[in-house]
Amino acid sequence: MEKKELFKYLIKEFHERRLPEIYHRTLEIPETKKIVSLIGARRIGKTSYFFQMIGQLEASMGRERILYINFEDERILPLDVKDLNSILEAYYELYPKNVDRELYLFFDEVQNVPGWEVYVRRLYDRGDLKLFLTGSSSKMLSKELATSLRGRTLSFYLYSLDFREYLAFRGVEPVQDFEYSRQRFELKKLFEEYLYEGGFPEVVLEVPELRKKILQDYFEMMIYRDLVERFSIRNTTLLKTLTKYLITNIGNPFSATSYYKVIKQDQEVSKGTLLEYISHLEDISLVYFLPLFSYSLKAQAINPRKVYCIDNGLRNAVSFTFSKDEGRLAENLVFLELMRREKEIYYWKNEGEVDFIVKEEDNSLTAINVSYTDRIEEREIRALEEFSGVEGFGAQVKEFLLLTKDTEKTENGIRYMPLWKWMLKT
Incomplete structure (x- = not known):
């Protein structure tokens, strides 16, 4: 099955399933026009924090204009940077009425796709997309952010639970x-x-x-x-x-x-x-x-x-x-x-x-x-x-x-x- 069809399955699956139970984390990410990058170790709770943010967005605007892609999902692997072009193509074929509307894109463990930063930079430069990224590799992600995405992103670190x-x-x-x-x-x-x-x-x-x-x-x-x-x-x-x-x-x-x-x-x-x-x-x-x-x-x-x-x-x-x-x-x-x-x-x-x-x-x-x-x-x-x-x-x-x-x-x-x-x- 071609990548675009696989992305359609993932998008619809995300829109149709309930969000998992979320335990609130105290990290606060302010409203910004820049790309938000969430960095932290494996199993530290980055995906759950994404779902926390998605739940807050969903309460005000519904879920249809929100996309979540987990780049460790074996159904879409392996991925080349050219395959990423299929994500929005798949979405707009499912929701053509939203072509000119602002979308919120959550890309989980995006560093697993070589060359991802070029694609993300192009999406950001469109001006009508809100981008949120996670990565488990602080140096790799930061290095790429500092070069290809210079001036376009803000990075936030998620640690293990504090005592509160x-x-x-x-x-x-x-x-x-x-x-x-x-x-x-x-x-x-x-x-x-x-x-x-x-x-x-x-x-x-x-x-x-x-x-x-x-x-x-x-x-x-x-x-x-x-x-x-x-x-x-x-x-x-x-x-x-x-x-x-x-x-x-x-x-x-x-x-x-x-x-x-x-x-x-x-x-x-x-x-x-x-x-x-x-x-x-x-x-x-x-x-x-x-x-x-x-x-x-x-x-x-x-x-x-x-x-x-x-x-x-x-x-x-x-x-x-x-x-x-x-x-x-x-x-x-x-x-x-x-x-x-x-x-x-x-x-x-x-x-x-x-x-x-x-x-x-x-x-x-x-x-x-x-x-x-x-x-x-x-x-x-x-x-x-x-x-x-x-x-x-x-x-x-x-x-x-x-x-x-x-x-x-x-x-x-x-x-x-x-x-x-x-x-x-x-």
Whole structure:
């Protein structure tokens, strides 16, 4: 069957079926004339977010002028960029009355079609189409957006569930002044679960005994579908070992050079291959690397970067750990939350270490340490005090924040705040 006929089936199928049950996500995408690009890891909820947007549109205008195409649907694969011309041809043959009307096009995982950006640019330049794209490859999609679609698009990132979304998925809505109410005990208990289970939407909604298995399947899917198949990776053993090493050591500095010196003793591998694999892991948003805070770009480049992971639950499902690792998990949550809040973040290290230096829009700084223990260690306090005394840094800090397990107070210029409470404050 020719592609145009296949697209007709997909279009009619979408128009005739009910949207799946949607759990609201808090990401807000403003009204814009530009192409909207939604980027995030596999299974993070991009398709569901599209359906959330489609549901809102449908409430005001019906569904007929909305098109949704999933470019991972095996019925239309493989696709060449020339095949994409059949999408609107199929639609207008089904709905000729809408030829001159504005349409809303939602293209899911569009990066799977080589050359897609040329087609999307041509659609955008028509001026009568609203375009929404998703992709699981942040670097590939961003690179193409920055070249062929320069000035035509706005990119938004979707992460795993934040704590407030996690509560909503679990059927809990924080009451007003929740920190003073009896509900705080329930919220703290759920936060402990969130700390270990993470925020992949499907996993949160699944029965507890299946969650680890699902996360392990996610990991295998990311390794083989997003990395091995896409980039023709041959050394899958090295790739999996490297990935598990990185996500086991969240919150720690990572040096590719040091890691290379260790592994080359046991296997033949080039440093270039190792750096390539690390880049691919960043590409699919499985791991993130945080640079050192310095006004010297050279210092940022030569110092190790701290590594973080897309999701605590995924990390716990596949990492080499023999302890609860609460401190590292808490730090990873803070990293992800700062990314959701679109903060520019770094870490700082001298004698002590500050987990996060946040550069605000007015160029002021916020210094954050995470101490998720029953007893706050003195080194966490000393590191913040040390940073405050650094010439050129300390004077710029508008807040010193220590995120804790339970402690809440302000002392010696440092604000102590329970992590679960901070996660609920916008």
